[in-house]
Amino acid sequence: xxxxxxxxxxxxxxxxxxxxxxxxxxxxxxxxxxxxxxxxxxxxxxxxxxxxxxxxxxxxxxxxxxxxxxxxxxxxxxxxxxxxxxxxxxxxxxxxxxxxxxxxxxxxxxxxxxxxxxxxxxxxxxxxxxxxxxxxxxxxxxxxxxxxxxxxxxxxxxxxxxxxxxxxxxxxxxxxxxxxxxxxxxxxxxxxxxxxxxxxxxxxxxxxxxxxxxxxxxxxxxxxxxxxxxxxxxxxxxxxxxxxxxxxxxxxxxxxxxxxxxxxxxxxx
Amino acid sequence: xxxxxxxxxxxxxxxxxxxxxxxxxxxxxxxxxxxxxxxxxxxxxxxxxxxxxxxxxxxxxxxxxxxxxxxxxxxxxxxxxxxxxxxxxxxxxxxxxxxxxxxxxxxxxxxxxxxxxxxxxxxxxxxxxxxxxxxxxxxxxxxxxxxxxxxxxxxxxxxxxxxxxxxxxxxxxxxxxxxxxxxxxxxxxxxxxxxxxxxxxxxxxxxxxxxxxxxxxxxxxxxxxxxxxxxxxxxxxxxxxxxxxxxxxxxxxxxxxxxxxxxxxxxxx
Numbered sequence: 458x459x460x461x462x463x464x465x466x467x468x469x470x471x472x473x474x475x476x477x478x479x480x481x482x483x484x485x486x487x488x489x490x491x492x493x494x495x496x497x498x499x500x501x502x503x504x505x506x507x508x509x510x511x512x513x514x515x516x517x518x519x520x521x522x523x524x525x526x527x528x529x530x531x532x533x534x535x536x537x538x539x540x541x542x543x544x545x546x547x548x549x550x551x552x553x554x555x556x557x558x559x560x561x562x563x564x565x566x567x568x569x570x571x572x573x574x575x576x577x578x579x580x581x582x583x584x585x586x587x588x589x590x591x592x593x594x595x596x597x598x599x600x601x602x603x604x605x606x607x608x609x610x611x612x613x614x615x616x617x618x619x620x621x622x623x624x625x626x627x628x629x630x631x632x633x634x635x636x637x638x639x640x641x642x643x644x645x646x647x648x649x650x651x652x653x654x655x656x657x658x659x660x661x662x663x664x665x666x667x668x669x670x671x672x673x674x675x676x677x678x679x680x681x682x683x684x685x686x687x688x689x690x691x692x693x694x695x696x697x698x699x700x701x702x703x704x705x706x707x708x709x710x711x712x713x714x715x716x717x718x719x720x721x722x723x724x725x726x
Numbered sequence: 727x728x729x730x731x732x733x734x735x736x737x738x739x740x741x742x743x744x745x746x747x748x749x750x751x752x753x754x755x756x757x758x759x760x761x762x763x764x765x766x767x768x769x770x771x772x773x774x775x776x777x778x779x780x781x782x783x784x785x786x787x788x789x790x791x792x793x794x795x796x797x798x799x800x801x802x803x804x805x806x807x808x809x810x811x812x813x814x815x816x817x818x819x820x821x822x823x824x825x826x827x828x829x830x831x832x833x834x835x836x837x838x839x840x841x842x843x844x845x846x847x848x849x850x851x852x853x854x855x856x857x858x859x860x861x862x863x864x865x866x867x868x869x870x871x872x873x874x875x876x877x878x879x880x881x882x883x884x885x886x887x888x889x890x891x892x893x894x895x896x897x898x899x900x901x902x903x904x905x906x907x908x909x910x911x912x913x914x915x916x917x918x919x920x921x922x923x924x925x926x927x928x929x930x931x932x933x934x935x936x937x938x939x940x941x942x943x944x945x946x947x948x949x950x951x952x953x954x955x956x957x958x959x960x961x962x963x964x965x966x967x968x969x970x971x972x973x974x975x976x977x978x979x980x981x982x983x984x985x986x987x988x989x990x991x992x993x994x995x
Contacts, residue, residue: 481760491750491763498767502913644771646979700980707976710915711969 473501473509476544476662483543487574490566493540496622503643504660506703514698515659516667521690522619522639522655523671526558528683529617529637534588536563536612536620541661542575546582548665555672559586561611565624567603600630612636620649621661628652645699656692658699742770742778745813745931752812756843759835762809765891772912773929775972783967784928785936790959791888791908791924792940795827797952798886798906803857805832805881805889810930811844815851817934824941828855830880834893836872869899881905889918890930897921914968925961927968 480497483489526533537549537560553560562575569590576589592608599605604627607613618631621641625648631638632652640653641664650656657664675683749766752758795802806818806829822829831844838859845858861877868874873896876882887900890910894917900907901921909922910933919925926933944952 477761477764480764484760491753491760492746494760494763495746495749495767495770498764498769499771500767501764502768502771505915646774697980700976704973704976704980707969707973711966711973 473504476660477501480540480543483539483578486578487571488578489539489543490571492566493538493543497540500622500643500660503645503703506706507643507658507699508702508706509660511659511663511667512699512702514695514702515657515664517690518639518655518657518692518695519659519664519667520671520675521686522657523556523668523675524678524683524686525617525637525639525655526556526619527672527675527678528680528687529615530556530558532615533558533617534611534615534619535560536618536623537561537575537579538564538620538622539566539571539575540622542578545662545665546579546584548662548669550579550582550584552665552668552672553584553586555669555676557586559588559611560584561588561592561608562590563607563612563620565604565627567606597627597630597634599633600627605630621664623649625649625652645696645703650696654692655690656696656699658696742773745929746770749809749812752808752847755847756840757847758808758812759840761835762807762812766809769891769912769929772914772972775975776912776927776968777971777975778929780928780932780936781968781971783964783971784926784933786959787908787924787926787961787964788928788933788936789940789944790955791926792825792937792944793947793952793955794886794906794908794924795825795888796941796944796947797949797956798884799825799827801884802827802886803880803884803888804829805887805892806830806844806848807833807889807891808835808840808844809891811847814931814934815848815853817931817938819848819851819853821934821937821941822853822855824938824945826855828857828880829853830857830861830877831859832876832881832889834873834896836875866896866899866903868902869896874899890933892918894918894921914965914972919965923961924959925965925968927965 480489480494484494535553535558541549549560560579562572564571573590576587579587588608588611592610594606595609595613596605597607612618615636617637619639623640628638628640628649629652638653639655640649641657641659641661642650643658643660644650645658749758749763753763804822804827810818818829829848831841833840842859845856848856857877857880861879863875864878864882865874866876881887884905886906888908892909897907897909897918898921907922908924909918910926910928910930911919912927912929913919914927
């Protein structure tokens with residue numbers, strides 16, 4: 458038995474600690490693997506450097522990702538791994554329903570049992586379009602181990618994939634397979650962030666909430682408008698803004714030679 | 727069953743991935759808690775920003791920490807938690823033996839079972855001076871939950887404590903209890919890093935290897951020399967150098983608008 462960590466709502470980092478506990482619970486339920494917990498910690502550090510808020514560059518990338526999901530339908534898909542399912546099952550379900558785009562359970566540390574659990578977890582939170590244990594399977598070229606397994610009707614045939622908290626190798630394999638990739642990744646220096654066509658440097662739940670707002674705005678848009686958003690999107694500029702945001706915040710802290718200033722309702726790392 | 731992640735020695739981040747796997751194994755053995763995996767991920771992110779090398783400021787802090795451990799004997803102790811025991815059992819044992827300073831198993835998520843397992847793990851790696859399950863217990867003032875339990879003959883009566891990867895609350899409680907604290911912490915912005923008297927901004931295994939070298943150099947030093955090292959040590963300057971190292975590395979990456987340059991034998995995050 459672990460001590461259960463009780464988080465008072467007044468705690469300056471309530472939300473961050475809540476997400477952490479949500480992940481630990483999902484881990485105990487067999488949805489998240491130990492490596493997923495470590496990956497979450499890396500994300501926490503970068504989110505802290507970003508000030509734990511959604512920046513303009515993230516919202517711009519979210520808009521492009523949602524435009525892509527709609528524009529490429531029915532050949533678009535949201536790839537869901539254990540961490541994503543643990544952190545935001547209801548938001549993923551809501552986005553999938555709002556856009557009529559399927560969620561595909563796609564795991565780096567794949568076991569069929571975990572695929573089933575994650576599928577159930579998503580369905581229990583309202584998802585209806587889930588490609589999981591029952592899908593027809595194939596491999597992504599160049600990723601022949603279990604971590605290359607994808608659904609024929611999902612990622613395999615998709616032209617546009619939204620993914621999150623993903624491994625660099627897998628993101629690169631999707632790119633080599635000719636797909637347009639949007640990625641949620643808190644670390645703008647990661648291989649996934651650098652490889653994706655659209656990089657959302659933001660925490661997953663904040664990014665998905667922004668995506669739901671964008672979906673509302675764009676779901677009735679003409680294809681021409683969606684195409685326009687995609688054509689004018691500049692990922693190099695977005696990444697460069699993300700670098701700058703981290704650098705500015707650090708410079709500020711270093712100048713004062715002190716602990717990083719917490720944002721409103723935020724505390725120390 | 728998880729896929730076991732096989733890491734080729736040629737992998738640019740071999741060492742970092744090896745430590746990660748060591749932690750996951752220790753987790754499966756009941757030595758590390760899920761929250762410890764998340765904490766490790768945060769450390770990985772900061773180590774990446776530091777370039778995964780020991781900087782001069784870290785070596786300076788290591789020297790002061792070792793001087794303190796020797797100078798304050800027999801009232802000095804090395805506090806060991808699950809992550810430390812998982813990452814560096816042999817180095818901790820070696821340092822304890824070299825300095826004749828005890829290791830005290832001291833856990834944030836404390837259960838007596840985990841204390842026992844960690845004690846056994848340390849002893850199995852050669853540690854002989856371990857305060858663990860059998861010690862006489864008391865509480866640190868201001869930390870009345872299980873996370874405040876310490877050994878009477880160890881931390882409770884110590885004047886100098888070396889700890890690592892520690893929670894800010896607990897570091898502050900030690901300071902309030904009048905102890906001099908040296909802390910290994912990869913995040914120079916953390917509360918532990920800011921609260922400690924001596925902050926070693928370095929990865930644990932690298933810091934302990936440096937400590938073993940310092941121990942060799944200082945074990946025959948006169949008390950006057952040790953006192954001199956402690957008196958001339960400036961933690962503010964050390965922290966400020968750590969900030970600057972991270973900032974310089976990020977600035978460089980941002981200027982090039984690219985993925986962070988890996989150090990020799992290192993790759994992307």
